[in-house]
Amino acid sequence: MLPVIALKVDVDTYMGTRDGVPxxxxxxxxxxxxxxxxFSLGPDNSGKAIRRIFTxxxxxxxxxxxxxxxxxxxxxxxxGTLLPPPLIGARCAQVIRSTEEAGHEVxxxxxxxxxxxxxxxxxxKPTVTTxxxxxxxxxxxxxGHGTKTVAAPGWTVSAASLEEQDALKLDYCSDSxxxxxxxxxxxxxxxxxxxxxxxxxxxxxxxxEQGITLETLNDHYLSxxxxxxxxxxxxxxxxxxxxxxxFLDLLERLxxxxxxxxxxxxxxxxxxxxxxxxxxxxxxxQGRAGYVALQES
Numbered sequence: 298m299l300p301v302i303a304l305k306v307d308v309d310t311y312m313g314t315r316d317g318v319p320x321x322x323x324x325x326x327x328x329x330x331x332x333x334x335x336f337s338l339g340p341d342n343s344g345k346a347i348r349r350i351f352t353x354x355x356x357x358x359x360x361x362x363x364x365x366x367x368x369x370x371x372x373x374x375x376x377g378t379l380l381p382p383p384l385i386g387a388r389c390a391q392v393i394r395s396t397e398e399a400g401h402e403v404x405x406x407x408x409x410x411x412x413x414x415x416x417x418x419x420x421x422k423p424t425v426t427t428x429x430x431x432x433x434x435x436x437x438x439x440x441g442h443g444t445k446t447v448a449a450p451g452w453t454v455s456a457a458s459l460e461e462q463d464a465l466k467l468d469y470c471s472d473s474x475x476x477x478x479x480x481x482x483x484x485x486x487x488x489x490x491x492x493x494x495x496x497x498x499x500x501x502x503x504x505x506e507q508g509i510t511l512e513t514l515n516d517h518y519l520s521x522x523x524x525x526x527x528x529x530x531x532x533x534x535x536x537x538x539x540x541x542x543x544f545l546d547l548l549e550r551l552x553x554x555x556x557x558x559x560x561x562x563x564x565x566x567x568x569x570x571x572x573x574x575x576x577x578x579x580x581x582x583q584g585r586a587g588y589v590a591l592q593e594s
Contacts, residue, residue: 301525302527302529304332305333306332309410311383311389318334321533331559337407338386347374403444413449447470454483468562470491471493471494473495474590496527519554525568526567528564577593
């Protein structure tokens with residue numbers, strides 16, 4: 298079986314939506330690729346993420362290792378602190394519409410990326426509901442229909458978020474890291490919404506780790522690709538801007554190997570039938586500060 302690459306695009310910021318997404322749309326059109334985009338739809342409070350220096354082990358080292366200030370730019374790093382946060386959905390509605398019009402799948406990432414990522418474990422169920430309802434309302438206003446999929450910021454989940462996703466009757470979610478589609482069992486409780494986990498590390502997790510550079514990144518990725526399903530999460534702010542040339546080279550090399558590209562919905566259709574139940578918990582992975590939802594093997 299040849300490798301199948303399901304491309305998941307997380308769009309975290311106003312800058313990534315405005316600039317990175319159109320660049321990715323042009324790249325994907327060039328290769329005839331369709332991907333799944335997850336949009337943040339509320340305020341870009343990226344500047345508030347600076348608090349993670351004090352709360353998440355390894356965050357400062359990661360910022361330095363990945364050269365975050367040059368990737369995101371000064372304005373983005375000040376949004377929500379010294380600069381007012383732009384409302385991404387309101388400011389970039391046409392970009393979101395054009396993504397779906399180009400044939401890509403579009404889902405919800407979140408309302409407020411930093412708030413979800415940093416505070417979800419302490420959020421009450423009504424607060425979680427409000428966050429997703431706000432995002433869902435803007436999504437429907439922009440696209441004229443509801444979403445069928447959600448992907449949590451930073452792969453951060455809780456019992457309350459899984460409950461709310463079940464209530465939304467989604468086709469599937471992509472909140473986790475793992476090896477294959479599964480139905481999540483969280484603290485002994487089974488949830489009904491299928492999880493399609495990211496199976497490969499992300500660019501920001503790899504750069505600067507074990508001597509990996511932009512020049513050797515794609516060699517490393519090619520060594521990780523396996524027959525069957527591979528789910529790769531990219532970021533509009535990186536692969537759509539800062540590391541665009543490297544990502545272009547990766548696509549060319551994957552195409553040259555005969556890899557087939559699909560959306561996450563297509564991956565669910567092809568690989569999600571008879572998916573097993575699997576425990577899921579928050580744990581650490583190499584290259585990422587803080588905790589992510591992990592499928593247990």
